[in-house]
Amino acid sequence: MTTRDSVERRAARPAGRNGAAGSQVRSRTASKPPPRRPSTRKSRSIPFRVFAAVVLFVSVCLVVKLVQVQVVDGATYSHDESREVEANVVLSASRGAIYDRTGDLLAASAPRYDVIADDMLIEGPSSAAAALAPLIGVGQAKLTTELSQKSDGYVVLARQVSSATETAIARLNIGAITFAGDSTRVAPGGELFQPLLGAVNAAGEGYSSLEYEFNNVLNGVNGREVVAEDPAGAALPSAAKDIVPAKDGQSVVLTLDEPLQNEVTQDLKTQLAATKARSGVAVIEDVQTGDILAMVDLVRGPKGVIEPAANNLALTSIYQPGSVMKLATIAYALQDHLISPDTDFVVPYSLSVGGYNFQDADFHPTEVLSAKQILAQSSNIGVIKISRLLGLSRLSEALKALGFGQATGLNWPGESFGIVGTPSSWLGSSAAAVPIGTGVAVTPMQILDAYNSVANGGVFVQPRLVAATVYAGGIEHEMPLAATRRSLKASTIAKLVPMLEGVVCDESGTALLARIPGYEVAGKTGTAQVPNPDGAGGVQGDWNASFVGFVPAQAPKLSGIVVLNHPTPIYGGTVSAPVFSKIMQYALRHFDIPPPTGVSAAVANSQPNTSSLACTPGT
Amino acid sequence: MALPAGDTRLVAPRRSARQLRVGPPTSRPKPHQHIRRTRLVTFGALAIIVAALLLVAIGSALVVSQQVRLDSAEQALAATSTENTNLQVQRAELASPTKVLEVAQTKLGMVTPKTVTYLVPVKIGPTVGSTSHLTHK
Numbered sequence: 001m002t003t004r005d006s007v008e009r010r011a012a013r014p015a016g017r018n019g020a021a022g023s024q025v026r027s028r029t030a031s032k033p034p035p036r037r038p039s040t041r042k043s044r045s046i047p048f049r050v051f052a053a054v055v056l057f058v059s060v061c062l063v064v065k066l067v068q069v070q071v072v073d074g075a076t077y078s079h080d081e082s083r084e085v086e087a088n089v090v091l092s093a094s095r096g097a098i099y100d101r102t103g104d105l106l107a108a109s110a111p112r113y114d115v116i117a118d119d120m121l122i123e124g125p126s127s128a129a130a131a132l133a134p135l136i137g138v139g140q141a142k143l144t145t146e147l148s149q150k151s152d153g154y155v156v157l158a159r160q161v162s163s164a165t166e167t168a169i170a171r172l173n174i175g176a177i178t179f180a181g182d183s184t185r186v187a188p189g190g191e192l193f194q195p196l197l198g199a200v201n202a203a204g205e206g207y208s209s210l211e212y213e214f215n216n217v218l219n220g221v222n223g224r225e226v227v228a229e230d231p232a233g234a235a236l237p238s239a240a241k242d243i244v245p246a247k248d249g250q251s252v253v254l255t256l257d258e259p260l261q262n263e264v265t266q267d268l269k270t271q272l273a274a275t276k277a278r279s280g281v282a283v284i285e286d287v288q289t290g291d292i293l294a295m296v297d298l299v300r301g302p303k304g305v306i307e308p309a310a311n312n313l314a315l316t317s318i319y320q321p322g323s324v325m326k327l328a329t330i331a332y333a334l335q336d337h338l339i340s341p342d343t344d345f346v347v348p349y350s351l352s353v354g355g356y357n358f359q360d361a362d363f364h365p366t367e368v369l370s371a372k373q374i375l376a377q378s379s380n381i382g383v384i385k386i387s388r389l390l391g392l393s394r395l396s397e398a399l400k401a402l403g404f405g406q407a408t409g410l411n412w413p414g415e416s417f418g419i420v421g422t423p424s425s426w427l428g429s430s431a432a433a434v435p436i437g438t439g440v441a442v443t444p445m446q447i448l449d450a451y452n453s454v455a456n457g458g459v460f461v462q463p464r465l466v467a468a469t470v471y472a473g474g475i476e477h478e479m480p481l482a483a484t485r486r487s488l489k490a491s492t493i494a495k496l497v498p499m500l501e502g503v504v505c506d507e508s509g510t511a512l513l514a515r516i517p518g519y520e521v522a523g524k525t526g527t528a529q530v531p532n533p534d535g536a537g538g539v540q541g542d543w544n545a546s547f548v549g550f551v552p553a554q555a556p557k558l559s560g561i562v563v564l565n566h567p568t569p570i571y572g573g574t575v576s577a578p579v580f581s582k583i584m585q586y587a588l589r590h591f592d593i594p595p596p597t598g599v600s601a602a603v604a605n606s607q608p609n610t611s612s613l614a615c616t617p618g619t
Numbered sequence: 620m621a622l623p624a625g626d627t628r629l630v631a632p633r634r635s636a637r638q639l640r641v642g643p644p645t646s647r648p649k650p651h652q653h654i655r656r657t658r659l660v661t662f663g664a665l666a667i668i669v670a671a672l673l674l675v676a677i678g679s680a681l682v683v684s685q686q687v688r689l690d691s692a693e694q695a696l697a698a699t700s701t702e703n704t705n706l707q708v709q710r711a712e713l714a715s716p717t718k719v720l721e722v723a724q725t726k727l728g729m730v731t732p733k734t735v736t737y738l739v740p741v742k743i744g745p746t747v748g749s750t751s752h753l754t755h756k
Binding site: 104105106108109110111162163164186188189190192235238239258259262263 | 682683686689690701702704705707708709710711712714715716717718720
C-alpha cells in the first residue's frame with residue numbers, strides 16, 4: 001500500500017470510531033463527508049485505459065486478421081499449405097512368390113538398389129572408388145573416372161545390387177552416395193524352371209509363361225497415402241492421411257516337384273548330350289489328379305550348350321508324333337469290338353494308300369501278327385489295316401475323345417492345339433497316315449494326356465500345374481481339380497493295358513529299354529520324320545523320337561513322356577525309352593511307390609535290361 | 620418535530636430512496652471488491668488460456684514424438700521384411716537341388732555311382748526281425 005493511500009484512508013476514516021458514543025455523534029455531525037474515491041481512480045485509470053484501449057485495439061485487429069486468415073481465406077491457405085507440404089505417395093504392393101508342391105521357393109521378388117553418386121559433391125573420388133570397387137564389381141579406374149567427371153551430379157555406379165551390398169556401401173559413410181530402391185524377380189533354383197516360370201519385366205509385369213498367365217493373381221494392388229514433406233522431400237513427422245493400404249499379390253503353389261524336376265533335367269540333359277539331339281522335352285504327371293510333377297524343356301544353344309528352352313515346348317511346340325498315335329486306332333477298334341488283342345492280321349512290309357507307299361520300319365516278309373504284336377512291334381501296316389476296320393469317322397472321334405486337337409486346359413500362353421483335322425479335311429493318304437501318327441501334329445502334352453487317360457482307367461483328367469494360391473495372410477486357396485470325363489470304357493482299358501505292357505515286355509517289343517526293375521511298365525514308342533516344310537515327305541535325317549508310358553502298369557501312379565528332336569540314333573525305343581526308365585526309377589523312389597504285390601522277388605540292377613526279372617507283364 | 624436551526628445532531632443524513640432499501644450488506648460489492656474480482660477473473664481466464672495452450676503444445680509435442688517413433692517402427696518393419704525376403708531367397712538358393720549337388724560334388728567329394736542296386740520287396744514270409752528273435756532263442 002502506498003503512503004498516499006494510507007493517508008487518504010486515514011482521512012476518510014470516521015473520527016469517532018475510536019472514541020465514545022457521544023463523541024461519535026459529535027464527530028458525525030462535525031465531520032465532512034469522505035472524499036469520493038472515483039476522483040482518485042479516474043486520475044489513475046487514464047494510462048491504464050489508454051493501455052487497455054491499445055491492447056483491445058490490437059486484439060481486435062488480431063481477431064479480425066485471424067478471422068480473415070482462418071475463415072475468409074482459410075480454404076485458400078489450407079489448399080496452398082497442402083500443395084506445398086503434402087505429397088501423394090504410392091504404397092507398392094509386393095508381387096507374390098511361386099512355390100513348388102512342397103513349399104520350396106521357386107521365384108520371388110527381392111529388393112534391389114541402384115547406387116548413385118553425386119560427382120559434384122563427392123570428396124576424394126579416388127579413395128571412394130577404391131572402397132566401392134570391390135563391392136559393386138566395377139574397376140577402380142573406371143569408378144575414379146566416373147566420380148571425377150563433375151558433370152551433372154548424377155552418376156549411376158551400379159544397378160540392381162543386393163540389400164547386403166547396399167548395407168555394406170552405406171557403412172562406408174561415403175558422402176554423396178545415395179540409393180534408388182528397385183525390385184527384381186529372382187529364381188533361387190536357377191534355370192531349373194525357367195521355361196515354366198517365365199520372366200517379369202522392369203515394371204513388375206509378367207510377360208511369359210506362368211508369370212504372364214498368373215499375372216493378375218501374382219500382382220497386388222498398389223495403395224496410396226498423403227504424407228507431409230519438407231521442400232527437400234524429407235518426410236515430416238506427421239501422420240499420413242487418406243491411407244489406402246496396398247494389397248499384396250497372392251503366391252502361387254505349383255504341382256511341380258523341385259527334386260524331380262532337377263533329376264529329369266539332369267537325365268534329359270545327359271541324353272541330349274549323348275544323342276546330339278537338338279532339343280528335348282520330358283513331362284511327368286500324376287495319373288489320378290493330372291498334376292504335372294515335372295516339366296522340362298531343353299534345347300541345344302547356338303554354341304552347342306544345352307540350356308533351358310525359351311518357352312515351354314511341351315505345350316507350345318507341335319510335332320509329328322509317329323507311332324505313339326497308334327493308341328487311338330487300337331483303343332477304339334478294341335472298344336468297338338472290331339478286334340481283340342489276339343485278332344490276327346496278315347501284315348506285308350509295305351502298302352500303298354492314296355498314291356503313297358507306306359511301309360514298316362524294318363523289312364520283313366508278309367507275316368501274320370496279332371493285334372497285340374502289331375502294337376508291340378509298332379507295325380505301321382498292321383495299324384493301317386486295323387484303321388480300315390475302324391473307319392475315318394470313328395478314328396476322328398477317337399482322336400477327339402483322347403484330347404487331340406484341343407486345348408489341354410492349362411490355358412498356357414501360346415499353347416498350340418495341334419493340327420489334327422477332320423475326315424472332311426483329310427487327303428486320300430490320310431486314311432493311312434493319321435492312324436500311324438503322320439500327317440498330324442500334336443504337342444507332347446496332348447500325347448501324355450491321352451496315355452494318362454488310359455492309365456487312369458479310361459477317365460480323361462485335365463492336367464493341372466497350379467495346386468493352390470496363397471493370400472498374403474497365409475490363407476491357402478486350393479485350386480479345384482478339373483472335371484473328368486470318360487474317354488475309353490473300362491473293358492477297353494482291361495485289354496489295352498496288357499497290349500501296352502507288351503511294347504515294353506515282349507522280346508519283340510520296341511521299348512525294351514523302358515523297363516524298370518521290379519515294376520511293370522506300359523507305354524509306346526514313336527519315331528517320326530520331321531515334315532518337309534517345302535513339300536511332301538520329311539526332312540532327311542531329321543527325326544523325332546518319343547516314348548510315353550505309365551507305371552506301375554497294373555496300378556498306374558505316374559505317367560510320363562520323353563521326346564527328343566533330331567537324336568542319333570533316331571528311334572524312340574533307343575533314345576527316349578531309357579530316359580523314361582531312369583526318370584521313373586527316381587520318381588518311384590521319390591514318391592515311395594512300391595511295386596504291386598505279387599511281383600517276383602528280385603535284386604535287380606538299375607540299368608534297364610531285357611531280363612525277365614525286370615519285366616513281368618500281367619498278361 | 621422541527622429542530623432548531625443549526626442543530627443537526629440528531630438529523631440523519633439525507634438518503635435517496637435507493638439508499639433506503641433494505642437488504643444484505645454484501646449484495647452490492649464495494650468498488651474495490653469489484654475491481655479485485657474483475658482482476659481475479661481476468662487473471663483466472665488468462666491462466667486457463669495459458670494452461671490450455673500449454674496443454675495443446677504438450678499434446679502436439681507428444682503426437683510428434685509418437686509419430687517419430689511410429690515412423691521409426693515402420694522403417695524397422697520394412698527393413699525386417701526386406702531382410703526376411705532376402706533370407707528366404709538365400710535359403711531357397713542353398714536348398715535347391717542344383718546347389719546341393721554342386722556342393723556335394725565339388726566340396727564334399729560326392730561321386731555318383733554308376734549302378735544302383737534296389738531291393739525289391741519279397742513275398743510275405745519270415746521277417747528279418749522274427750528270424751533274429753528265433754536265433755537268439
